[in-house]
Amino acid sequence: MAAGDGDAAVGGGIGGALGNVVGGHMGGSTGAAIGAGVGGAAGSAVGARKGSRTEAAVGGGLGSAGGSVIGNSLGGSTGSTIGAGLGGAAGGAVGNNLGSDHGSSHSGGGHKHKHNHRNKHH
Numbered sequence: 001m002a003a004g005d006g007d008a009a010v011g012g013g014i015g016g017a018l019g020n021v022v023g024g025h026m027g028g029s030t031g032a033a034i035g036a037g038v039g040g041a042a043g044s045a046v047g048a049r050k051g052s053r054t055e056a057a058v059g060g061g062l063g064s065a066g067g068s069v070i071g072n073s074l075g076g077s078t079g080s081t082i083g084a085g086l087g088g089a090a091g092g093a094v095g096n097n098l099g100s101d102h103g104s105s106h107s108g109g110g111h112k113h114k115h116n117h118r119n120k121h122h
Helices: 002-047 050-121
Strands: none
Touching: 002 050
């Protein structure tokens, strides 16, 4: 589990920071936030495990965009890039965790249901 979190965090952080820089050049602070969101989402999804890519992408995207906006108000474009990287990393890891937890509990529930049905029949 730790390795998957790490990959999603690294991907979200790098994607968020890069997207933030590129977006900032194209459209100022608004472009930076949008770029960070897209980059963080893509980076987290690539780094996450198959079952939790959607959650990691959402977490990485939201974390990067939020971090970009907050960082920008604190420290201009440099703060924005740092915030996007940190936000994307945190969001990607959290999203990856939510996804894998949800997946395992769901499959566990399905297995139990099969057992109950069998017992009833017997």
